Amino acid sequence: MTKILIVDDDLALADVLAFTLRRSGFEVVLAHDGREALEQYDREHPDLIVLDWTLPHMDGLSVCSKVRAESNVPIVMLTVRYSDDDVVAALEAGADEYITKPFSPRQLVARLQAVLRRAIGEPQEILSAGALTLDVERRQANWKGGSPIHLTPLETRLLQALLQNVGHVLSVESLIVCVWGPEGATSDMLKQLIYRLRRKIEPDPAAPTLINTIPFAGYVLNLPADSP
Amino acid sequence: MTKILIVDDDLALADVLAFTLRRSGFEVVLAHDGREALEQYDREHPDLIVLDWTLPHMDGLSVCSKVRAESNVPIVMLTVRYSDDDVVAALEAGADEYITKPFSPRQLVARLQAVLRRAIGEPQEILSAGALTLDVERRQANWKGGSPIHLTPLETRLLQALLQNVGHVLSVESLIVCVWGPEGATSDMLKQLIYRLRRKIEPDPAAPTLINTIPFAGYVLNLPADSP
DNA sequence: GCTTTTTGTTACTCCTTTGTGACGGTCAGA
DNA sequence: TCTGACCGTCACAAAGGAGTAACAAAAAGC
Numbered sequence: 001m002t003k004i005l006i007v008d009d010d011l012a013l014a015d016v017l018a019f020t021l022r023r024s025g026f027e028v029v030l031a032h033d034g035r036e037a038l039e040q041y042d043r044e045h046p047d048l049i050v051l052d053w054t055l056p057h058m059d060g061l062s063v064c065s066k067v068r069a070e071s072n073v074p075i076v077m078l079t080v081r082y083s084d085d086d087v088v089a090a091l092e093a094g095a096d097e098y099i100t101k102p103f104s105p106r107q108l109v110a111r112l113q114a115v116l117r118r119a120i121g122e123p124q125e126i127l128s129a130g131a132l133t134l135d136v137e138r139r140q141a142n143w144k145g146g147s148p149i150h151l152t153p154l155e156t157r158l159l160q161a162l163l164q165n166v167g168h169v170l171s172v173e174s175l176i177v178c179v180w181g182p183e184g185a186t187s188d189m190l191k192q193l194i195y196r197l198r199r200k201i202e203p204d205p206a207a208p209t210l211i212n213t214i215p216f217a218g219y220v221l222n223l224p225a226d227s228p
Numbered sequence: 229m230t231k232i233l234i235v236d237d238d239l240a241l242a243d244v245l246a247f248t249l250r251r252s253g254f255e256v257v258l259a260h261d262g263r264e265a266l267e268q269y270d271r272e273h274p275d276l277i278v279l280d281w282t283l284p285h286m287d288g289l290s291v292c293s294k295v296r297a298e299s300n301v302p303i304v305m306l307t308v309r310y311s312d313d314d315v316v317a318a319l320e321a322g323a324d325e326y327i328t329k330p331f332s333p334r335q336l337v338a339r340l341q342a343v344l345r346r347a348i349g350e351p352q353e354i355l356s357a358g359a360l361t362l363d364v365e366r367r368q369a370n371w372k373g374g375s376p377i378h379l380t381p382l383e384t385r386l387l388q389a390l391l392q393n394v395g396h397v398l399s400v401e402s403l404i405v406c407v408w409g410p411e412g413a414t415s416d417m418l419k420q421l422i423y424r425l426r427r428k429i430e431p432d433p434a435a436p437t438l439i440n441t442i443p444f445a446g447y448v449l450n451l452p453a454d455s456p
Numbered sequence: 457g458c459t460t461t462t463t464g465t466t467a468c469t470c471c472t473t474t475g476t477g478a479c480g481g482t483c484a485g486a
Numbered sequence: 487t488c489t490g491a492c493c494g495t496c497a498c499a500a501a502g503g504a505g506t507a508a509c510a511a512a513a514a515g516c
Contacts (some may be wrong), residue, residue, distance in 0.1 A: 070479090071356065074346075084332050091338040097325075098339075098374050106341060110319040111326075118324060118346040120303075123396065137397045138442055152473055153444050187492095189475065195494065196474095206494095215492070380462055415503095417464065423505065426465095434505095443472070443503065 002116060003027040005046035007063065007161070008078070009055050013101075017050065017078075020105045021112075034058025041067055047197045048116055051095075053076050053079035053086070061093055068094030074119040076112060078103065084159040127163040130211070130223050141201050154179055162211065162221035171218040196217060230344060231255040233274035235265040235291065236306070237283050241329075245278065245306075249340075253323045262286025269295055276344055277321075281307035281314070289321055296322030302347040304340060306331065355391040358451050360429070360438070362387050369429050382407055383425045390439065390449035399446040420449060 004026045008014040011032065015031035017021045031037040033056040036109060041049065049067065053060040064075050077090045087098045096115050099108060127134045139156045141149040151159065157205040159181045161178035170178075176185050179193065199205045212220050231256045236242040239260065244255045257272045259377045260266040261284040269277065275446040277295065281288040292303050304325040315326045324343050327336060355362045359372035367384045379387065389398060389406035398406075404413050407421065428434045440448050 014304075072354075084334050087332075087335045089336040091342045096342055104315075106312050107315050110316040114319045114324055115346075118343075121393070123395070137445075138448065139445060154474075186475090188477090191493070192475075192495095193495095196492095213493070382463075414464090416466085419504065420464080420506095423507095426505095441504070 001025070001027045002048070002120075003044060003046045003145075004148065005037070005040055005044060005049045005227060006046050007028050007031045007034075007040075007049065007055065007060065008052040009033060010052070020109065024109045031051070032056075034060070034063050038066060041071075041073075046072045046073065047120065048076065048112060050076050050078050050112070053077060053081050054088075061090060063091065064093045064095055072119075073117045076115060078108075127160060129163055129166045129221065132163075135162055136160055143201075149200050151200065154193055155200065158193055158197055159201070162219070166221050166223050169214050169218050176218065196215045229253070229255045230272045230274060230276070230348075231257065233257050233259060233265070233268055233272060233277045233342070235259045235262075235268075235283065235288065236280040237261060238280070248337065252337045254340075255418065260284075262288070262291050265291050266294060269299075269301075274301065275348060276304065276340060277303045278304050278340070281305060281309050281318070289318060292321045292323055294317065300347075302343045304343060306336075327342050337400055355388060357394045357449065360391075362391055364388055371429075377428050379425075379428065382421055383428065386421055386425055387429070390447070394449050394451050397442050397446045397448045403447065 002025075004021055006014055006017050006021070006028060007030075008017065009032050014030055014032065018030060021028050029040055029046060031040040035057045037049075037051070037055070037058075038079060040046075051060045051063060057062070060077060060079065064077070067073065067075065075094060076094045076099060077095045078099050078101060079086075080099045080101045090098050095110045096119070097111055099111060124137050127136065133144075134140070134151075134156070135142070136156060139151045139153065141151055141159060143149075157179045158175065161175060172187050172190055176187070176190055179185070179190070194211065198208050198211055202208050203211050210222055212222055214220055230253075232249055234242055234256060234257075235251070237260050242258055242260065246258060246453045249256050254304050257268055257274060259268040263285045265277075265279070265286075268274075279288045279291060283291070288305060288307065292305070295303065297303065303322065303323045304327060305323045306327050306329065307314075308329045310328045318326050324347070325339055327339060353363070353365060355364065359374075361370045362368070362379075362384070363370070364384060366380065369379055369387060370376050373415070385407045386403065389403060400415050400418055404415070404418055405440065407413070408417070426436050426439055430436050430438050438450055440450055442447065442448060
């Protein structure tokens with residue numbers, strides 16, 4: 001879960017902020033002055049910092065510079081100071097976003113998410129059905145709670161096609177196109193590939209429950225029953 | 229030079245904007261409606277887009293979505309619309325920043341630079357992932373608490389590319405471009421370079437945990453679990 | 457100019473991936 | 487019951503990817 005460090009000496013505001021962010025699905029840690037902010041940063045390694053400007057012990061701008069000197073973590077300034085000089089100074093000190101109080105909670109969350117989108121990068125594309133997930137990029141299948149299963153390129157494309165059509169029967173021809181492309185391949189090759197994939201991901205490869213054969217039609221991926 | 233596409237149907241404002249940005253050292257191209265914006269984007273491949281909301285032919289939000297569908301280029305909305313709904317809608321459509329008119333030129337430039345810093349990745353002095361850091365200038369890799377590891381120029385560029393895409397698989401081709409440039413190199417050279425880098429930074433070079441091989445796909449840098 | 461470092465080249469090995477042929481079981485229809 | 491289509495299973499071999507190592511060429515440092 002994405003962890004956010006909130007730094008504000010106004011306890012009431014910090015609480016409201018924490019509540020808002022937690023409700024949006026973030027994990028929140030708090031600090032109420034500059035020194036504590038740096039300590040918390042070192043201890044918690046948050047994914048983003050929301051920083052007030054006026055703080056006891058060390059002002060927000062200094063905190064921003066110090067953090068930036070050793071890390072690239074996104075920093076959002078949230079303060080009552082609204083002059084051009086302040087905004088520019090903060091951004092040049094390495095802040096990623098500058099929001100003035102009072103703020104709209106909805107907008108704040110949207111802006112944080114925009115910053116995070118850039119900083120963390122795109123989340124990897126992961127397909128899933130029930131307890132089974134597939135990381136296409138890494139070519140890994142995963143049973144919830146199990147160890148990752150390495151797949152070959154062809155196996156990955158096959159499972160990908162099946163996952164994208166959970167519960168729908170895919171014909172041999174369409175599967176061949178999905179896996180080998182328009183050039184095609186023989187149905188024996190698909191047969192073999194299905195066999196190999198089953199041995200890797202079926203709980204009991206001898207009695208397939210996941211990839212079902214529909215005779216004279218094709219194959220279908222059943223949604224595994226053990227769901228959260 | 230960094231190229232910025234300005235999209236605004238208010239000719240006077242667009243000119244002022246262009247002047248401001250040119251004086252700040254940017255290259256500027258203009259478009260005055262939605263369709264032209266997409267054309268200019270395809271032709272010029274700008275590094276950033278400044279986008280008005282209300283445009284002839286196609287509104288800014290649609291332009292934003294369309295561009296975002298095919299590219300990752302940073303987009304800054306610059307508009308008179310200030311309601312929460314508008315801001316949230318734009319950010320969720322993929323905009324990186326939302327600035328309301330009237331705007332302060334200084335602040336605008338500072339915000340654009342903050343966005344660019346994130347998106348392009350400033351000539352980042354120090355990159356890090358978990359307990360591993362890389363000082364590009366000094367060509368030193370560092371394990372938290374360990375002694376610095378000297379890297380060669382090629383090794384540095386390789387690790388830099390991997391660090392900038394932590395958790396994402398990079399193909400052999402793209403890595404070659406990152407390290408040797410568009411002229412390219414053979415995959416054997418990359419293989420050898422990976423081998424050499426692993427021997428320097430892997431805790432156990434014989435069983436790599438940091439730089440993982442995804443056979444037939446490429447390599448990926450795993451975020452090392454940093455011990456607190 | 458000489459030494460050291462860095463980079464490119466080649467060769468060898470191991471192992472994975474994939475295609476292919478073969479064999480047997482099942483089931484519907486003649 | 488026989489037959490043929492379909493499917494699961496297995497073993498084998500070709501092809502190629504990737505790790506390793508040693509050596510040569512090129513560049514950098516003194």
